[in-house]
Amino acid sequence: MRRINWISTNEDWTLDVCFTNGEVRKYDVRPLLQSEAFRELEDVAIFKTARNGGYFVAWDNDADLSADTLYLEGIPVTPAIESN
Template sequence: MRRITSISANDDWTLDVRFATGEVRRYDVSPLLQREAFRGLEDAAMFKTARNGGYFVAWDNDADLSADTLYLEGVPLPPTTHPT
């Protein structure tokens, strides 16, 4: 199971996610905003509440995404990218 070590919620509704392996992936959340579970993330302030749950990313509105989804559907970034 993949483990997240850090995340960064970007202004363009993407997440930069660093995994325990050192790999960094960018995941675009914007296509999910039309789904009921993610609709509240259209608010930029709510999107920025993203927090690292270790094996998932969660938001204050109870939406979440698994580390596997973020990894498998994310776009690889250079290892020098450092999400906070």
């Protein structure tokens, strides 16, 4: 199970997510905004309430996304840092 180190919200409704392996991926939330669970995130103020739950990202409106979803569907920004 993947774990999140930190997240950053962007003005274009994307998240930058850094995982514990050092890899950063960009996840686009815009396609989800049409579903009822994520519709409130169209308000950028609510979108910006995203918080790191370790194994998920959650918002104040009770919407959430798992770390696995963010990793598997996110676009790599940096390669994983291998530890020796």
